[in-house]
Amino acid sequence: NSKVIQTPRYLVKGQGQKAKMRCIPEKGHPVVFWYQQNKNNEFKFLINFQNQEVLQQIDMTEKRFSAECPSNSPCSLEIQSSEAGDSALYLCASSGQYEQYFGPGTRLTVL
Amino acid sequence: QQQVRQSPQSLTVWEGGTTVLTCSYEDSTFNYFPWYQQFPGEGPALLISILSVSDKKEDGRFTTFFNKREKKLSLHIIDSQPGDSATYFCAASSITGNTGKLIFGLGTTLQVQP
Secondary structure, three states: OOOOEEEOOOOEEOOOOEEEEEEOOOOOOOOOEEEEEEEOOOOOEEEEEOHHHHHHHHOOOOEEEEEOOOOOOOEEEOOOOOHHOOOOOOOEEOOOOOOEOOOOOOOOOOO | OOOOEEEEEEEEEEEEOOOEEEEEEEOOOOEEEEEEEOOOOOOEEEEEEEEEEOOOEEEOOEEEEOOOOOOOOEEEEOOOOOOOEEEEEEEEOOOOOOOOOOOOOOOOOEEEOO
């Protein structure tokens, strides 16, 4: 059973509002991933970290998405100005070697 | 272009039967293939995974087969139970010299009828 904790489980925002979600990875897992799963079951990789450093991220040219993984604090993913198309399940996964274990996700609804 | 393809999209089997889900991929650099099980309202749970150096892995009622030449894999569930009703995703990644991000298929929704 995964021990990845994600909060909140549900998030409802109006268009243009900020949306912030958090993730506590499994203890001892140095790598953290964020994915977006839409209603059509399409998974989109967003960003990953290893020990607080960004390994890879999608082209966030719109700069609406930001993420960080500070030491001794939960990782976070923030959408600066939510849009209707951002409505999705946001999943955090942590990894020790190569296996990724997912949390329950944060369901974001943008009205 | 979908790099990981799953079939069928949905499947119904009777309790006690064998379920077979299939997956194909494009990128020959992929060398790690996990299968995830997802129930409504939950995150995906790692079910079983296989590295490209193997052609078969078993874990209880679940077995995954890997065919490197054909770039295909499958998940077999024997003695299927109503509690197995869920959406199953295959995924792929390159774990060597890469960040290990997973590429997912679109899933197969399984219904096991009692």
